[in-house]
Amino acid sequence: MIKLANRLKSARPSPTLALNAKAKALAAKGADVVSFAAGEPDFDTPTNIKDAIKGALDSGFTKYTATGGIPELKAAIVDKLKAENKLEYSPEQVLVSVGAKHSLYNIFQALLSPGDEVIIFSPYWVSYPDMVRLADGEPVIVETSAHNNWAPDPSQLRKALTPRTRAVILNSPSNPTGGVYSKETLLAIAEAVRGHDCLLVSDDIYERLLYVDGGFQNIANVAPDLASRTVVVNGFSKAYAMTGLRLGYAAGPKELIAGMQMVQDQSTSNPTSVVQKGAVAGLKGPQEPLFAMVKEYAKRRIVMADGLSKIAGVKCPRPDGAFYCFADVGELIGKSYKDQTITGSLKLSELLLEDFLLAAVPGEPFGADGYLRFSFATSQAIIEKGLARLAEFASKVS
Ligand SMILES: Cc1ncc(COP(=O)(O)O)c(C=O)c1O
Known part of the structure; x- marks a missing residue:
């Protein structure tokens, strides 16, 4: 057995990366996963940046x-x-x-x-x-x-x-x-x-x-x-x-x-x-591609935050920045779904992924159990689809 350094005992692997990996693995098997887990833009890298990288490669800047x-x-x-x-x-x-x-x-x-x-x-x-x-x-x-x-x-x-x-x-x-x-x-x-x-x-x-x-x-x-x-x-x-x-x-x-x-x-x-x-x-280079992305995030933020707040047991004011809705799901915690108690945000996130193919990051590793993080760095159509799944889940919680 390899004995690892003591300092590793106090750290834990990134739970967001773990959830992302789980959602991607399900999707790779053909499951129709809706993921609000990723903390990354769904937009492509601006063309001028890609061209500069390609040019650097071609000129041997390696x-x-x-x-x-x-x-x-x-x-x-x-x-x-x-x-x-x-x-x-x-x-x-x-x-x-x-x-x-x-x-x-x-x-x-x-x-x-x-x-x-x-x-x-x-x-x-x-x-x-x-x-x-x-x-x-x-x-x-x-x-x-x-x-x-x-x-x-x-x-x-x-x-x-x-x-x-x-x-x-x-x-x-x-x-x-x-x-x-x-x-x-x-x-x-x-x-x-x-x-x-x-x-x-x-x-x-x-x-x-x-x-x-x-x-x-x-x-x-x-x-x-x-x-x-x-x-x-x-x-x-x-x-x-x-x-x-x-x-x-x-x-x-x-x-x-x-x-x-x-x-x-x-x-x-x-x-x-x-x-x-x-x-x-x-x-x-031109900053327009950035402005275009931000304009689109601004629209999605409203669809996501307002949509979340309409779901029973979920509250989410519109965030002022970034591309995350940090929704208060405290009312769902302690309730039951299919004879299973929703003990906290980790359990809630697990149930959503397993039964509704919906990936949302639990608040617990961020220091806020009672919350779920929903990234809106994804299209409005996907946001609507995921919100419908969450609403269906919430309707089955008692
Ligand atoms: C608050 C915060 N800081 C830093 C980072 C790291 O970003 P990167 O290493 O991709 O530049 C992230 C990425 O999710 C973040 O959310």
């Missing part, structure tokens, strides 16, 4: 590049952050990685020592606590609630901050809730952390997917005095429909980026050479 990204891409990222986010960085403050997930992983590997704490607001993206644990850190969960539009409560945050707090993760728009932090919320968070020497990790991966007025802003925008201890994480997966191409980046304090680069030097080295060329084309 060798190692600098670990942290080609200078052309770093420059394009610096320009983007300045023009769109009003944040100034030098190229040494940017590290390009194999997806935003990799950027986050590098951050915690570079930052944490055993026992260091990282504050995570729940419901949270499933990978945060496990990435922290894999770096020997301790996730400290601070709950937020739907009643408050998922905004963190500054007094709860203050209580959770300790001398061992090394970072606070902010994710707005949020996966799974679709919640967007207002300027007031960001200011309140800034006020709470000001006296603590900790890093702010701003995961801005869904910044483009906003359905409310006012534009995107993160903590470094509203509290410029904290910009020097904020690391911004972003990537190409969601905005440019490039999930499988794996490209993300981090921009932040020089020492942190240098530490992350060391981790990356000794693990993956550079992200795929030709994909970096595609990312340059994405950032510098």
